[in-house]
Amino acid sequence: MAVLTREEIDRFWQDGVLTVPDAVSPGTLAAFKRDFDAWVEESRAQTGPYGECIDGRPRFDLQPGHTPEQPALRRVQAPTEVSRAYYEAMAESRMAQMVADLIGPDVKLHHTKINSKLPGAATEVKWHQDFCFTPHSNSDVITALLMVDDVTEENGPLEVAPGSHRGDLFPIWHDGVFTGAIDDDTAARMQKDAVRCLGPAGSVCLMHTRLAHGSAPNRSLDPRTLFICVYSAGDAMPLTPNPVPTSHQGLFVAGEDKGVIRSEPYEVLRPQYPKTSFFAQQSASERAAG
Numbered sequence: 001m002a003v004l005t006r007e008e009i010d011r012f013w014q015d016g017v018l019t020v021p022d023a024v025s026p027g028t029l030a031a032f033k034r035d036f037d038a039w040v041e042e043s044r045a046q047t048g049p050y051g052e053c054i055d056g057r058p059r060f061d062l063q064p065g066h067t068p069e070q071p072a073l074r075r076v077q078a079p080t081e082v083s084r085a086y087y088e089a090m091a092e093s094r095m096a097q098m099v100a101d102l103i104g105p106d107v108k109l110h111h112t113k114i115n116s117k118l119p120g121a122a123t124e125v126k127w128h129q130d131f132c133f134t135p136h137s138n139s140d141v142i143t144a145l146l147m148v149d150d151v152t153e154e155n156g157p158l159e160v161a162p163g164s165h166r167g168d169l170f171p172i173w174h175d176g177v178f179t180g181a182i183d184d185d186t187a188a189r190m191q192k193d194a195v196r197c198l199g200p201a202g203s204v205c206l207m208h209t210r211l212a213h214g215s216a217p218n219r220s221l222d223p224r225t226l227f228i229c230v231y232s233a234g235d236a237m238p239l240t241p242n243p244v245p246t247s248h249q250g251l252f253v254a255g256e257d258k259g260v261i262r263s264e265p266y267e268v269l270r271p272q273y274p275k276t277s278f279f280a281q282q283s284a285s286e287r288a289a290g
């Protein structure tokens with residue numbers, strides 16, 4: 001049974017983005033916060049990226065400037081591997097059903113992560129389109145950003161350029177450097193008309209993989225934690241190695257594997273595989289500019 005209305009589905013395809021409340025239960029939200037708070041506590045004793053994912057890279061990434069007094073845990077890679085609450089929300093929630101309403105009936109997981117902006121941390125996300133990091137044989141790929149905290153004007157909300165998923169793919173390589181970011185002029189143009197995706201904790205922002213987006217640092221005293229699940233249609237095949245590899249990649253959360261590959265024509269520069277996380281890659285744009 002559909003969770004999204006016809007009007008919501010049409011709005012998603014028109015704008016490339018749709019925010020819906022109550023994607024998970026209050027109990028799940030409480031469990032998310034408990035697990036995340038425990039990771040933040042653990043991070044206080046660390047001085048650099050730590051832990052291990054299935055490819056040997058660190059699971060937990062820290063913003064430069066992190067201290068025990070002011071922790072700046074900015075990324076948890078593949079949290080579904082170390083938390084039951086995050087796993088169940090990825091596999092069985094209304095969020096997964098909503099994605100099936102948009103690109104189903106067959107939907108599988110690509111990867112999961114938590115992006116966190118703790119108060120006082122300078123974490124920002126430069127403008128980009130996810131498809132340039134994770135090209136697939138077709139673009140029925142959705143990034144679902146679940147709000148673990150209330151997302152407000154002040155705490156570094158996701159900002160998007162509505163309709164941009166129907167336009168060009170903008171390079172994230174510049175002068176031979178993989179910056180992971182759209183060029184400054186284009187980004188400034190997008191920023192001018194950007195729409196902020198706000199909502200109470202438990203809302204999900206469903207974003208088309210080609211939609212251009214970014215987000216500013218948290219200027220408030222409240223945290224901004226997003227649990228991000230990237231799903232694709234069952235017949236969309238990843239064309240490059242998963243930058244956030246997980247043992248859960250390929251799990252069908254709706255429908256089944258029909259053994260079909262569907263492709264659409266497009267061209268994109270092959271992304272660079274990250275050494276730690278996406279945030280470190282994007283800081284290359286500062287080095288390139290300087």
Ligand SMILES: O=C(O)CCC(=O)C(=O)O
Pocket residue numbers: 115116125130143156157158213214215226228
């Ligand atoms: O954490 C954010 O604000 C942005 C997330 C993002 O850019 C992404 O998931 O691609």
